[in-house]
Amino acid sequence: MDSIPDSIEKAKAAIPDLTPTPPGLTQPQASVHDLKARLEWGEPALTILDVRDRASFNQGHIMGAMTMPMETLVEQATSSLEPERNIYIYGESDAQSAEAANLLRQNGFVNVAELQGGLSAWKAIAGSTDGTEENVEPGPDAYNVVSRVQHHLQTQKMDTNHTVLN
Numbered sequence: 001m002d003s004i005p006d007s008i009e010k011a012k013a014a015i016p017d018l019t020p021t022p023p024g025l026t027q028p029q030a031s032v033h034d035l036k037a038r039l040e041w042g043e044p045a046l047t048i049l050d051v052r053d054r055a056s057f058n059q060g061h062i063m064g065a066m067t068m069p070m071e072t073l074v075e076q077a078t079s080s081l082e083p084e085r086n087i088y089i090y091g092e093s094d095a096q097s098a099e100a101a102n103l104l105r106q107n108g109f110v111n112v113a114e115l116q117g118g119l120s121a122w123k124a125i126a127g128s129t130d131g132t133e134e135n136v137e138p139g140p141d142a143y144n145v146v147s148r149v150q151h152h153l154q155t156q157k158m159d160t161n162h163t164v165l166n
Contacts, residue, residue, distance in 0.1 A: 027113065028101065028112070028113060028114060029113060029114045029116050030088060030113035030114070030115055030116065031115075031116055031117075031121075032115060032116070032117055032121045032122045032124075032125050032127060033125065034113075035048070035088050035115060035122075035127075036122075036125060036127055039064075045085070045086055046085070046086040046087070046088060047066065047081060047085055047086070047087050047088070048062050048064055048065040048066065048087075048088045048089075048090075048115075049065065049066055049067075049068050049073075049077070049087055049088070049089045049090075049100070050062065050065040050066065050067050050068070050090060050091070050119075051068055051069060051070050051073055051089060051090070051091040051096060051097070051100040052067075052069070052091050052092050052096075053069055054067060054069060056092070057069075057131070058131055058132055059131050059132055059133045060119065060129055060130070060131035060132070060133045061119065061129065061130060061131050062090070062119060062122050062127060062128070062129060062130075063127075063128035063129055063130045064128075065090075070091070070096070070099070070100060070103075073100055073103055073104070074103055074104070074107050077104055077107070077109065078107060078108075081109070083108045083109050083110060084110060084111060085109070085111065086111045086113075087104065087109060087111060087112045087113070088113050088115045089101050089104070089112060089113070089114060089115060090114070090115040090118040090119060090122075091118060092118070093118070094114065094116060094117070094118070097114040097115060097116075097118060098114050100114075101113070101114045
């Protein structure tokens with residue numbers, strides 16, 4: 001007779017994987033839609049890094065992002081993050097994001113993606129933000145979940161197989 005853990009593993013193996021999950025980090029650039037899809041699925045194995053200066057971060061940033069300004073990026077990342085961790089990184093511009101991502105890659109981080117469009121692209125798809133400028137006053141649809149989901153679906157580029165395209 002099998003032990004309880006063995007029985008559980010056999011049962012899991014017998015059940016088909018019916019729930020689709022968004023793809024992980026596979027490319028050096030990622031769209032804000034890619035990140036939002038992963039967050040909506042509740043995937044915990046990722047980190048969002050904001051490499052802008054601390055004042056810009058305090059004014060507004062992607063909800064859950066960590067501040068690691070360019071000057072201290074490598075030192076902070078190597079002391080606090082695992083090299084295999086999925087990292088989405090954004091800065092003032094796509095060029096700054098690319099520079100920061102390359103610094104991390106040169107220092108042994110293997111799953112780093114530049115978030116194309118940064119904070120402004122994130123705001124354009126109604127991604128959650130935080131900061132002093134972000135918390136002034138919610139807009140008319142701030143608490144309308146249906147409206148936010150519809151907006152997200154309308155702004156995603158979908159193919160006929162219903163997969164997100166970049």
